Amino acid sequence: MVTTFQSSTSISDIVNEIFRSRCITRQTQQCLMAALLDKRELSQQEKLQVNRVVDALHRGLLRVID
Numbered sequence: 001m002v003t004t005f006q007s008s009t010s011i012s013d014i015v016n017e018i019f020r021s022r023c024i025t026r027q028t029q030q031c032l033m034a035a036l037l038d039k040r041e042l043s044q045q046e047k048l049q050v051n052r053v054v055d056a057l058h059r060g061l062l063r064v065i066d
Contacts, residue, residue, distance in 0.1 A: 009031060009035060010035065011032065011035045011036065011039075011042075011046050011049060011050070012045075012046075012049060014028065014031055014032045014035060015032070015049040015050075015052070015053055018032075018053055018062065019052075019053075019056070019062075022061070022062055022063060023062055023063040023064070023065050024053070024057070024062055024063075024064055024065070025065045025066070026065075026066055032050075032053075036050065
């Protein structure tokens with residue numbers, strides 16, 4: 001199932017969906033990048049969430065779907 005994100009979707013919502021589905025699509029990646037770039041500064045929690053996604057990708061815990 002592909003989830004459609006709005007431009008106002010929070011980083012937390014996107015990260016939660018990534019871990020719920022255990023995969024990241026190109027669309028999800030673009031939404032996450034847009035949400036990250038839209039912010040002037042990331043909170044500590046947001047930084048931890050992004051690091052969690054990157055770590056899971058490196059460890060092979062998330063599937064990358066094009």
